[in-house]
Amino acid sequence: MTTLPCFLRRRRLAVSLSVVLALAGALAQAPAASAPPAQQKTQVPGYYRMMLGQFEVTALYDGHVDLDTKIFRYSSPREVQRLLARMFVASTPGMQTAVNAYLIHTGGNLVLVDTGTAACFGSALGHVAQNLRAAGYEPAQVDTVLLTHLHPDHACGLVADGKPVFANATVYVDQADAAYWLDEAAAARAPQDAQAVFALARAAVAPYQAAGRLRAYGAGDTLVPGVTAVPEHGHTPGHSGYLFRSGGQGMLVWGDVVHSHAVQFRRPEVAMAFDVDSRQAVSARKAILAQAARGKLWVAGAHLPFPGIGHVRAEGHGYVWVPVEYGPVRTDR
């Protein structure tokens, strides 16, 4: 607690006319004109840090995509526009949507949850490795990569030019996602324009698989100490969050439970075109939101406004997103 005792009393003093007149007179003199330097127009690096008990959590910004409002399901265009407007989200040239990854240093392990897009979606994204370096680490120091699912905006960052970016890491993914996305025969039966997604998933994990460092886990399998997989199947068949626990605190790194903070906290029943099974995705979202609100869990979301860390509060028939406050890395609370 910082006390500012000098502020704590109300002062009512007479305005001194002499001070006003002396200073106001100076307004007549125009300041000397000198042109300012060029506008910088650069942005602060895309990382943000906080402690979760003894765990150090670093949010990493991969970039953004501008999504079309037509991707929503089970809602009208009119309702979508109303929900976006109340959160001041622009819909032209598209809804700005973040892609985030999370680096958690547990003391024993350096764990990366999701890896961003690398070169898969153009230059507005693909900055996870760069921001990981800006945050003081090297990709080779990551020993564990946990994938929430095998969509390319989560898995493409595993590789650069066909080589593993996280050269010393073991990669974990739910066995249902591995089975769905990595089976070449199944991919061959998919429509032509969907086959690219399957191919990207296979290419992303290929060097890890070849080195025997890809692990498809099932219910009850242990990952690394302090981390539990949380099934959120629906968005993809094995879509999973990861619950980190330290010092009595919990953070659920939930992947794609919410793609639009403006729409889906208030209306969890609204789905996205990207869902493999949108009905199942809605059920998973409702269950996870209820669990996060009830447990007052920290949440970290891959597509929530960066850093995508915050809490969920139940309100009315839906929920409210309460983002973390920017501040120093604190260990005193």
Added chain:
Amino acid sequence: MTTLPCFLRRRRLAVSLSVVLALAGALAQAPAASAPPAQQKTQVPGYYRMMLGQFEVTALYDGHVDLDTKIFRYSSPREVQRLLARMFVASTPGMQTAVNAYLIHTGGNLVLVDTGTAACFGSALGHVAQNLRAAGYEPAQVDTVLLTHLHPDHACGLVADGKPVFANATVYVDQADAAYWLDEAAAARAPQDAQAVFALARAAVAPYQAAGRLRAYGAGDTLVPGVTAVPEHGHTPGHSGYLFRSGGQGMLVWGDVVHSHAVQFRRPEVAMAFDVDSRQAVSARKAILAQAARGKLWVAGAHLPFPGIGHVRAEGHGYVWVPVEYGPVRTDR
């Protein structure tokens, strides 16, 4: 708009048991243990940038204070705790409260609104000049400083070791604040423990005053092109916001209209011990919140969670704070 056509069809493929079994088998092999590097525990630099029409706005973080919950007026401790809890604001060791300043490059002028605390409140604050440099500018390039009021967390940053930090700037302050805080005779009549605040205000502006570069403005006076002073008197006698307008967009840099986002958006009638006239401060807050919500103005607040930039939405009997989304510096919307 980025289209991801490959995602837009729902796939229902049979799970390939062979893939699952092959990968799950790998789980039996434990990864080689190697200790990760030390936790970094550093935070990203404290600046954030956005465009407002042709104006470039850079939020600058000075630091934080942990405020006692006893500073609220016209509310019960029980209500305060409830309002803080619903926004996940910790009250021990105090409510983390940001101190922000704003650098606006209008094309013609490099304008700094408020200057932070410098050395007045300890090492958890005083970082405006450092973050201004991190954002690509030098203090000597600032040509205009607009003070929202003369409290030390807004004015102390004007000086370092008695020398002006913004060596080429003209400093503007509302004449009612100048008259109140800079009158030595009036300060001498104040209680002993309040005199320090008056002394800090005088010391902060002294070198600018000596150089003829302190301007006390009145209603209707022009400041710099594209900027209008907005009276918000009450928190201090001349407390003022600054409305920046460019390309059809407006941003009100409002100073201390809200000290606690968790409490005062929902309950604008709750005041703070720091107010010189808390009844007048409540009236000003209500008027400014209504104006910001009605006009859908961008708002930048000195004590809102950094970067302190966002919008205000009317809801129920109060308001909701909608923070800006982190993203690249965009000029396409």
